[in-house]
Amino acid sequence: xxxxxxxxxxxLTLLLPLTxxxxxxxxxxxxxxxxxxxxxxxxxxxxxxxxxxxxxxxxVHGSLSCTSCHTxxxxxxxxxxxxxxDCGICHSQEVEAYKKSIHAQVFEADPATAPDCLSxxxxxxxxxxNTDKYKRATLDQCGQCHxxxxxxxxxxxxxxxxxLGETKDMPLCWDCHSAHExxxxxxxxxxxxxxxxxxxxxxxxxxxTTKFAQYDVHSDxxxxxxxxxxxxxxxxxxxxxxxxxxxxxxxxxxxFVRDWLENRKKxxxxxxxxxSETGGGA
Ligand code: HEC
Ligand code: HEC
Ligand code: HEC
Ligand code: HEC
Ligand code: HEC
Ligand code: HEC
Ligand code: HEC
Numbered sequence: 001x002x003x004x005x006x007x008x009x010x011x012l013t014l015l016l017p018l019t020x021x022x023x024x025x026x027x028x029x030x031x032x033x034x035x036x037x038x039x040x041x042x043x044x045x046x047x048x049x050x051x052x053x054x055x056x057x058x059x060v061h062g063s064l065s066c067t068s069c070h071t072x073x074x075x076x077x078x079x080x081x082x083x084x085x086d087c088g089i090c091h092s093q094e095v096e097a098y099k100k101s102i103h104a105q106v107f108e109a110d111p112a113t114a115p116d117c118l119s120x121x122x123x124x125x126x127x128x129x130n131t132d133k134y135k136r137a138t139l140d141q142c143g144q145c146h147x148x149x150x151x152x153x154x155x156x157x158x159x160x161x162x163x164l165g166e167t168k169d170m171p172l173c174w175d176c177h178s179a180h181e182x183x184x185x186x187x188x189x190x191x192x193x194x195x196x197x198x199x200x201x202x203x204x205x206x207x208x209t210t211k212f213a214q215y216d217v218h219s220d221x222x223x224x225x226x227x228x229x230x231x232x233x234x235x236x237x238x239x240x241x242x243x244x245x246x247x248x249x250x251x252x253x254x255x256f257v258r259d260w261l262e263n264r265k266k267x268x269x270x271x272x273x274x275x276s277e278t279g280g281g282a
Contacts, residue, residue, distance in 0.1 A: 031078075035048075100181050
């Protein structure tokens, strides 16, 4: 009786994974690892449905099953309409923050111009955010749409240090602007508004004052409208340098020419009338 029970129990444990396996959806990659799998879109275009297994397994989501994101897949697949993935199932905090941002507002009106989760993180190759590699990549990511602000950031103290390779304590775009709840500076709720900029600086500059927070971290020496003092100082310095070099270079050239002419004349004079060995006619 005892042995029978034991056999029964072990048979059950052996069968359990098999029965569970039978309930799993079909192995998605048996079809989606095919590089040529495509879907026809309107206007004769196609969309690749290929998923690179290696990238996927190395991503932060590599241990999740495909259907934990693609919740809409049914037995009828591929004739079903699985619908869009909702990152908020697992990242509700980020989704709520993003919904309040200017990016979400603009994205809703025109998806081509503003970023959503996928523009900044990707789909099947999403990586951890606290790595040096990702942090550096965010500069180009924000910079591809905010070129002027990337340029002015790299032109001022924080950006110059980051450009030299130090990202540890230095603020990147999102340290000041936040990553998900980005708002225009004119909105009092923005991290960089007049009301809240000081708190943002205080996060790292422990004795920052209101005056310190007014330091323009995007000061632009090429814009007379945004940074008139920097613009005029830069222009005057350039003019002084141009003026100095403009005088010095021709002056030096003329000096050489004069020297050369004088030497030639001296040689000529001494050739026709050689000085006496004894020191002249004294
Ligand atoms: C038998 C092969 C096959 C299997 C297995 C399969 N798919 Fe697909 N899948 C397809 C084909 C074919 C399409 C294109 C359907 C179409 O043209 O609308 C597709 C489309 C998709 C799409 C895009 C839908 C859209 O309309 O944009 C997603 C997402 C997807 N599959 C996910 C999955 C997931 C997740 C699994 C595993 C649970 C899976 N597939 C299993 C063949 C397969
Ligand atoms: C972290 C969530 C997540 C996981 C896990 C995931 N996907 Fe996706 N997948 C997405 C998102 C986001 C899209 C973009 C379209 C959308 O929003 O539905 C997408 C799109 C797709 C597409 C349409 C083609 C494309 O690349 O846009 C296919 C096919 C697909 N996934 C298959 C898979 C398969 C197979 C797996 C498992 C190996 C998987 N997905 C796992 C989030 C995920
Ligand atoms: C404009 C670019 C951008 C958009 C849009 C964006 N993110 Fe992020 N996300 C970032 C950056 C940069 C970080 C790293 C900074 C941080 O941790 O605050 C990050 C961090 C994260 C993290 C890790 C948070 C942590 O504390 O470790 C998650 C999860 C995340 N994002 C999910 C999302 C989701 C979901 C969406 C869509 C609602 C989204 N992101 C939209 C840029 C973006
Ligand atoms: C089914 C749940 C689930 C869904 C849906 C999901 N994620 Fe994740 N996500 C996770 C888990 C689990 C981790 C790993 C957390 C960890 O390792 O600390 C993670 C990690 C991340 C990270 C890295 C966070 C870090 O700490 O560096 C980012 C970024 C991220 N997800 C973005 C997204 C985006 C964008 C989507 C939508 C396309 C999405 N996730 C959908 C479960 C999910
Ligand atoms: C795909 C393009 C795109 C990406 C990527 C992007 N943005 Fe934006 N961003 C926009 C658009 C569009 C607006 C709406 C205001 C506008 O027209 O300039 C905006 C608005 C802003 C604003 C408010 C300024 C204003 O004029 O309203 C800030 C601050 C901002 N983004 C910072 C960032 C940061 C920081 C990142 C990176 C983490 C980033 N953005 C990534 C397109 C983008
Ligand atoms: C040290 C903090 C800090 C960092 C780092 C920073 N910014 Fe800013 N940013 C500010 C402040 C403060 C303002 C508001 C004053 C101004 O416009 O110069 C601002 C303004 C902006 C605006 C215009 C906002 C508006 O509503 O007009 C954009 C866009 C922007 N930053 C993008 C970026 C991008 C992209 C990066 C990274 C390349 C970045 N910022 C890095 C603090 C920062
Ligand atoms: C994520 C941290 C961080 C944030 C946020 C930050 N800074 Fe800095 N900043 C630094 C570090 C680190 C240095 C290097 C010198 C130091 O330690 O003071 C620095 C240097 C500077 C310098 C030049 C050197 C000095 O100390 O005078 C100025 C000016 C400056 N920051 C202004 C600002 C302003 C204005 C803000 C707020 C809008 C701000 N920073 C926000 C980290 C930060």
